[in-house]
Amino acid sequence: MRDLVIIGGGPAGMSAAIAAYENGVKDILILERDESLGGILQQCIHNGFGLHKFGEELTGPEYAWKYEAKVRELGIECKLNTMVLDVSEDKVVTATNSEDGIFQIQAKAVILAMGCRERSKGALNIAGSRPAGIYSAGTAQKFVNMKGYLPGKNVVILGSGDIGLIMARRMTLEGAKVHAVCELMPYSGGLARNIEQCLNDFNIPLKLSHTIVKIHGKQRVEGVTIAKVDENRRPIKETEEYIACDTILFSVGLIPENELSKSANVELSGITSGAVVDQDRQTSVEGIFSCGNVLHVHDLVDYVSEEAEIAGKAAVEYINGNKDESVSIPVKTDGKIRYTVPQIITKKKDVSVYFRVSNIYKNVTVKVTDGENVLLSKKRVKVAPGEMESVTLKKEMLENAKELYFSLEEK
């Protein structure tokens, strides 16, 4: 029997563990499948992490070390190289590693912090055979930054999310030529600063509303045919263009990795692909919490750490048998706002609600209503799908609330 089992030793898992420890639960076990803590941050050697949380610009490994050092200092137990096979609804965790074999732990509370994985080329329906030279951007990142291999010399990148942009710069600095970054949407999903410092600095063209329609080459990638897409995202034949290259990187989205959540019967959202949670990041299964990229994909690790602290603290309250009065206020959205986290409010207290929009909107008002009542109204100069937004609802606003509705009003 354990008080708290945390699945995943990345930024979310470590931050949740520290928060739980500091709030009084010391019997914690972190299960991590990799050989070290830190998760994906270990391969994100670029800087830009931690500005929000620590007020300084850190690289991924430096950010991870701040948490790992704390986990070690507090003496929180971690099992590395350990794969969790199953989590049951009654919080029995089944895991395996080469020292302990297959083992089971009954936990009082479980925090799911497994992170996300990349959408693969297979999900995209692109014509051509299966030559060598096709990588997800994250795989290429691991090769370059952790193994010291350069996957290719002439590169085309599909997808302008942050990982794709970061890899465009990284491959260029290591001597590769990045011919283009193609983006299906009319806007980039990445941060403006990354377009500036990763593409513009190196004169790498960003081709918006473009996609790869064909991959050429049988043994090795020899080139791609790209084309502009119309407003329905269908390629326009006349705009086809051939680019010779030996490598293609796909940076086409991240998907929360929720196989274990499913095995525990946790209700998932069709929009985020993560769990449906309340303000404490508690899932539909009592005592099972979810935080970080397994819950919804974040753009900044700083927010992952913050979210994990919420889950860590809440797990402690759950273990200690918190008896606060509970309510059930669903949070709905209008579609322009694609989703919120949390999706349900179960306790009347100050709640920060995070959300993402479905398109780029300028000069809009974010409105939170409860039936006829406008609870909150905030102006935003610009909102974009790539940038997570948040508003804070005060306890008083929730006093008589039945159902919250998040909408975006354009002028």
Place this chain on the structure above:
Amino acid sequence: MERKLTCIICPLGCELTVQVEDKKVLDIKGNTCPRGKVYAESECINPQRTITSTVRCNDGGLVAVKTDKPIPKDKMTECMAVINKAVATLPVSIGDVIVEDVFGSNIVATQNRK
């Protein structure tokens, strides 16, 4: 002359409009914090970037590194050449200087390796 910049200091990515004449900044608009102003001035007069990369270790593995200060933007390629020639002797801790004084900055480790 008017220059449009995207601030790269933080994830907000403010759009800056800068009036520059003869390498002098006359006016900056669009920044939402003082650091944006400093960035705009530096970007117009002496653009600088922090470089992050990896250095080979004496066991054949890699350690992640960065320049501990931004270096002139037009020296990025030369800086990479220095980084790619360097060899780090293990063990290495975060903050250890791997190469001294590269365009006014030190190349320091950003990872611990035994």
